[in-house]
Amino acid sequence: MIDLSICIPTLNASAYLRSCLVSIRAQPGLSWLETSSDESSQHSVDTPDANKRLTAEVIVVDNASTDDTLDMLAVEFPAARLVKNSRNLGFTRPVNQALQVSQGRYMLLLNPDTIVLPGAINALVDYMETHPEVGICGPKVLNRDGTLQKACKRGVSRPWAAFSYFSGLSALFPRSKFFGGYLLNYLDEDEIHEVDGISGSCMLIRRSVLDQVGFLDEVFFAYQEDADYCFQVKKAGWKVVYLPVAQIIHFGGQGGSRAQPYKSIFEWHRSYYLYYRKNLASDYFFLFNWFYYGLMGVKLLISLVANALRSNKYAGPRRS
Numbered sequence: 001m002i003d004l005s006i007c008i009p010t011l012n013a014s015a016y017l018r019s020c021l022v023s024i025r026a027q028p029g030l031s032w033l034e035t036s037s038d039e040s041s042q043h044s045v046d047t048p049d050a051n052k053r054l055t056a057e058v059i060v061v062d063n064a065s066t067d068d069t070l071d072m073l074a075v076e077f078p079a080a081r082l083v084k085n086s087r088n089l090g091f092t093r094p095v096n097q098a099l100q101v102s103q104g105r106y107m108l109l110l111n112p113d114t115i116v117l118p119g120a121i122n123a124l125v126d127y128m129e130t131h132p133e134v135g136i137c138g139p140k141v142l143n144r145d146g147t148l149q150k151a152c153k154r155g156v157s158r159p160w161a162a163f164s165y166f167s168g169l170s171a172l173f174p175r176s177k178f179f180g181g182y183l184l185n186y187l188d189e190d191e192i193h194e195v196d197g198i199s200g201s202c203m204l205i206r207r208s209v210l211d212q213v214g215f216l217d218e219v220f221f222a223y224q225e226d227a228d229y230c231f232q233v234k235k236a237g238w239k240v241v242y243l244p245v246a247q248i249i250h251f252g253g254q255g256g257s258r259a260q261p262y263k264s265i266f267e268w269h270r271s272y273y274l275y276y277r278k279n280l281a282s283d284y285f286f287l288f289n290w291f292y293y294g295l296m297g298v299k300l301l302i303s304l305v306a307n308a309l310r311s312n313k314y315a316g317p318r319r320s
Contacts, residue, residue: 004056005104009094010112011063017112029053034079061094091222111201113254123246135209135238138198139246153242154197200226224271269300
């Protein structure tokens with residue numbers, strides 16, 4: 001059985017995808033396998049060194065790119081397995097398409113606008129191998145300037161945690177547990193932590209978790225699908241872990257789910273609403289829920305109006 005299936009959805013991100021695949025190919029101890037059409041035989045290609053430890057397949061799901069993505073893959077990365085869509089299906093559905101054909105003991109969900117730093121993949125898999133109670137593991141995610149993308153370790157976005165985040169209170173008091181329940185800023189970013197959620201830009205999932213919990217919920221177009229899946233996995237009894245020794249760079253907003261700015265803004269708010277209604281609403285009185293939904297609607301309207309007034313139109317929220 002293949003050790004690892006790397007699942008990458010993409011849309012018009014040829015240059016970023018190339019850099020991502022180069023970083024995968026350069027991973028020490030990783031043997032990239034080419035799967036034949038009947039999936040019954042594989043042979044190793046693009047092996048960075050002779051002391052390989054992990055066998056991996058790469059599955060790229062293309063959301064009808066109009067740039068040179070397909071040509072680039074055919075010429076430079078023929079070992080990558082390609083799934084082609086006729087239109088933009090967002091992020092969650094293409095991820096599920098890749099998971100459905102994956103063969104690995106572990107599945108790594110990866111955005112195309114990422115660079116996997118040396119040793120990150122082995123670190124993630126090694127941790128999972130030695131901690132069988134962990135169902136999902138995620139790395140330390142960095143911005144292009146090396147600063148932390150804080151959404152790579154998250155708590156549950158309950159109303160107070162969400163209010164503290166969106167109001168700026170969590171940023172004003174970064175070490176406060178009271179205000180920092182969403183992004184967990186009070187936790188040391190360089191230490192291993194069990195958390196409630198990690199970033200879907202790079203998420204390692206155990207095969208037995210997929211067998212038990214199932215695929216990602218496609219009601220989420222491109223946002224909060226990672227938080228929802230982590231929530232379901234924890235509810236099923238597994239742990240979710242942030243592992244900072246493994247690191248990636250995530251450029252953000254250049255990946256597989258691009259939509260028009262207004263659609264992106266709508267989908268981002270819709271996803272928060274759906275996440276709350278699905279996972280948290282039953283914990284609160286119905287009148288409070290309707291009040292909370294109203295606040296979400298007000299925030300959506302403010303975001304839409306603010307975007308309309310911008311001279312340079314907002315490209316939409318980026319995926320965490």
